[in-house]
Amino acid sequence: MGAAADDDVDVDNVVATAFFFFDLLDVVVLLEVPAVSEVVVMPYSGRCWILVMDVGLLLVVVLVVTRRDDRVGGMVAYFDDVHVHHCVCDGGPGGGASGLTPAKRFTPARPRHHAPTDHHILQHDDDDDASLLINTTAHMLTESHVVTNTIFSITLATTASPPPSSAVDLPNNPLRPQYAQSTGGQYKQAKRCTAYLVDATIPPSLIPYRAQREAAILKNLGMGRGTSKTPFIEEGVNLNNFMNKAVFGTYNALKDVVGLNDEGEGGQKKGGDNYQSFVFLGANFDGDSPTAAGDAGADAALAVSLMNDICKPRERDGNTAVALAFAPQSSQDDLNAFLSSDGSNDALAMLMKALVQSGANESLAASHIPIMQFARKKKYPLLALAPNPSDLETIRKGGLQSLDGDRRETYVADAQGFIALTQEPKFKLYTDKSLLKDFQPSTTKGGDENAVRAEQGNFFAERILVHEAGATAIAKWATKRPDSLVIAIAPIADVRFMGGLNGRVPRVCQFLNGRSEVDEEAVTTILLNPSAKETLSESKFLRLEIGTAPNNWTYQTKIADYLWFSTMPKVNMLPRMMNEQ
Numbered sequence: 001m002g003a004a005a006d007d008d009v010d011v012d013n014v015v016a017t018a019f020f021f022f023d024l025l026d027v028v029v030l031l032e033v034p035a036v037s038e039v040v041v042m043p044y045s046g047r048c049w050i051l052v053m054d055v056g057l058l059l060v061v062v063l064v065v066t067r068r069d070d071r072v073g074g075m076v077a078y079f080d081d082v083h084v085h086h087c088v089c090d091g092g093p094g095g096g097a098s099g100l101t102p103a104k105r106f107t108p109a110r111p112r113h114h115a116p117t118d119h120h121i122l123q124h125d126d127d128d129d130a131s132l133l134i135n136t137t138a139h140m141l142t143e144s145h146v147v148t149n150t151i152f153s154i155t156l157a158t159t160a161s162p163p164p165s166s167a168v169d170l171p172n173n174p175l176r177p178q179y180a181q182s183t184g185g186q187y188k189q190a191k192r193c194t195a196y197l198v199d200a201t202i203p204p205s206l207i208p209y210r211a212q213r214e215a216a217i218l219k220n221l222g223m224g225r226g227t228s229k230t231p232f233i234e235e236g237v238n239l240n241n242f243m244n245k246a247v248f249g250t251y252n253a254l255k256d257v258v259g260l261n262d263e264g265e266g267g268q269k270k271g272g273d274n275y276q277s278f279v280f281l282g283a284n285f286d287g288d289s290p291t292a293a294g295d296a297g298a299d300a301a302l303a304v305s306l307m308n309d310i311c312k313p314r315e316r317d318g319n320t321a322v323a324l325a326f327a328p329q330s331s332q333d334d335l336n337a338f339l340s341s342d343g344s345n346d347a348l349a350m351l352m353k354a355l356v357q358s359g360a361n362e363s364l365a366a367s368h369i370p371i372m373q374f375a376r377k378k379k380y381p382l383l384a385l386a387p388n389p390s391d392l393e394t395i396r397k398g399g400l401q402s403l404d405g406d407r408r409e410t411y412v413a414d415a416q417g418f419i420a421l422t423q424e425p426k427f428k429l430y431t432d433k434s435l436l437k438d439f440q441p442s443t444t445k446g447g448d449e450n451a452v453r454a455e456q457g458n459f460f461a462e463r464i465l466v467h468e469a470g471a472t473a474i475a476k477w478a479t480k481r482p483d484s485l486v487i488a489i490a491p492i493a494d495v496r497f498m499g500g501l502n503g504r505v506p507r508v509c510q511f512l513n514g515r516s517e518v519d520e521e522a523v524t525t526i527l528l529n530p531s532a533k534e535t536l537s538e539s540k541f542l543r544l545e546i547g548t549a550p551n552n553w554t555y556q557t558k559i560a561d562y563l564w565f566s567t568m569p570k571v572n573m574l575p576r577m578m579n580e581q
Helices: 003-009 213-223 242-258 300-316 328-341 345-357 362-367 369-379 391-396 405-411 417-419 425-433 449-479 502-511 552-556
Strands: 021-024 027-030 038-045 050-057 058-069 072-089 100-105 115-116 133-141 145-154 195-199 205-209 277-282 319-328 384-387 485-491 523-528 562-564
Touching: 003 038, 021 050, 038 345, 050 242, 050 391, 205 213, 213 300, 242 345, 277 300, 277 502, 300 319, 300 369, 300 485, 300 523, 319 328, 319 362, 319 449, 328 345, 328 369, 328 384, 345 362, 362 369, 384 449, 384 485, 391 449, 405 449, 425 552, 485 502, 502 523
Parallel strands: 038 145, 277 485, 277 523, 319 384, 319 485, 523 562
Antiparallel strands: 021 027, 038 050, 050 058, 058 072, 072 100, 072 115, 115 133, 133 145, 195 205, 195 562
């Protein structure tokens, strides 16, 4: 019967897939696919049907016999004979005359397995293009395997169309997972996260955070927990670590409750009079990033959204401030006046006028309006960080030494640390790979190398004074307030690779307060809608680190702690992606 059935099968017109599981030679094969599938069925004789199933690169031909069995109270389906063929493509699907190369014939050596069925033949025609629909509730029984309570549905159909000429012409496979099924030619972008942790691996990698995790991250920042600068460790319990978690996890939890540190002495968690935390939001407010979609207000809207979540744990404490890197320190009184105003359009117009008169960029000041309104609504102080434009002009022309000593003391509290920092190898790497990348020589000195070198030196002096002045203003305000939080808004160039304002804050805090507990982990840097160009990348990918050469691996620095986007970033922007969290 099996041989005759094999001769009668016309495989040239077979384009089908199957949901099928059966037992062959003591091996249970389960194809994990959805329950509804297409199978070519051809009547053979009486209650015999031939099922032809395309399973990957194999074509399975099965002879099925059904009969009524009073013992089970219904119809019984027998898998009588099985043939397996390799599908060979030669000049098109199914190549050759038949498109099949016989591989091996399997015939069960023991009693055939049966499956009691609830419903059977619903439709049956006598021609070669017959189709039938079987809805089967099966209990497959074998001598060594028992698969219970399995419900599967099989839809059987044939195709009257000729074999496809190419893979593009193949019909949509209903067995494929949802994400792999055709969309009918319509492009559908994959869903990606909008928040990414830049993990401190070597080289750094990106860890995406789902939307439901974003609020928890920002809440922790608002509670002053900062961001760990060590590589991320998956804390999930598995077979490899469950004993370790059970023993040491209990021990560590007990230490936290008792309040013991590693030396066994009474320890105190971060917080209190000598601890402050800081969050730096790097944004350019230009709308050039693909995730900003040309909207110059996207960065401000994203910043306000993040600050809303960050500040929730501290709304009742009154020790939170918003610092503005674009605002000259001479405009501090104007910012204070705006905070005490009614926030009307007239008050806002007066503030904008005062900022422009103090030397602030008008366009940049307008971009910060949502942020300043947020601070006024929450009654958070606004801190002006930038040196006065007249002082910067003096440095730009004659270097840092040309600035009056009293003015330098206003901007630089830790003069010794300010000078020593420029000699550190890590800072030299930051200077070469990041800070000086923004230097643009004037056209009038383009041909004179000595003049260009001197101009570059003055540019360097100007930028480090801007960074030191901003860090000093932040640290002075924070150290006077226990367990305070400062959220600073600064250009990406001034916070990337941890060498600008953000990198100087711990040193200045420790200078102002010898018992300060502020360290690198107390400072968190988040870049908003960064583009590849803004990270100094020469490709479409974001650059995540500086210090990739063998001689400076020790000083390798990641670009920031987090990358945050308004919309889903393109996949060609994100290098070294890890699993979602």
